[in-house]
Amino acid sequence: MDKKSKAVLIADTLDAHYPPEIQFLHFKNSFELLIAVILSAQTTDEQVMRVVPALFDKFPTPEKMAKADIPVLEKLIHATGFFHAKAKNIKATSQKLLELYGGVVPSTIEELIKLPGVGRKTANVVVGTLFDKPAVIVDTHFKRVTYRLGLTKNTEPDKVEADIRKLLPPEKQYRFSMTANLHGRECCHARKPECDICILKDLCSYGRTSRI
Ligand code: SF4
The missing domain is CATH 1.10.1670.10 (Helix-hairpin-Helix base-excision DNA repair enzymes (C-terminal))
Structure with missing residues (x-):
């Protein structure tokens, strides 16, 4: 063969x-999925799911997360590890999302990888999960x-x-x-x-x- x-x-x-349906991360909208996948680097999906309710409670939109204080973000995501870098990335990604794409999560890998902390893995999760793309x-x-x-x-x-x-x-x-x-x-x-x-x-x- x-x-x-x-x-x-x-x-x-x-x-x-x-x-037929396999979902490792649960989310209410495209912004939540994007942030959850960034947080999932070097940790388990279960750990990410434990921290995101409080995170999205406080910062539910790119507008709010773009203005977040880094120490507050770090505290909220601490349990996912690499929290200094991840806090910086989710804030910077929210800012870029607003600056480049009007706050809307883009639908191509090329656009997504321009966001801080978004590599090909994250971009592939987003285009496959949200946009039914290969x-x-x-x-x-x-x-x-x-x-x-x-x-x-x-x-x-x-x-x-x-x-x-x-x-x-x-x-x-x-x-x-x-x-x-x-x-x-x-x-x-x-x-x-x-x-x-x-x-x-x-x-x-x-x-x-x-x-x-
Ligand atoms: S468990 Fe993994 S290594 Fe073993 S037969 Fe299945 S796919 Fe191959």
């Missing part, structure tokens, strides 16, 4: 196995699962994204990002993957590639 056919088979197998979201789970499955030989996120974009048709990319991610959380664990019960075991290269 060629690599593209294998990637499609893997994507379809995961699609059939996991629930998106390949490379986080730690996705990187591990796609590498073990032999879909990429790269570990650098931008290269992994490019590899998966070449293998899967655009309409399957966002769904695969979510299902592969969930598979990493539920079965293909970092330390002890549950290969014996894995629905992808017959398609997987783990053990035949160098391990991550």
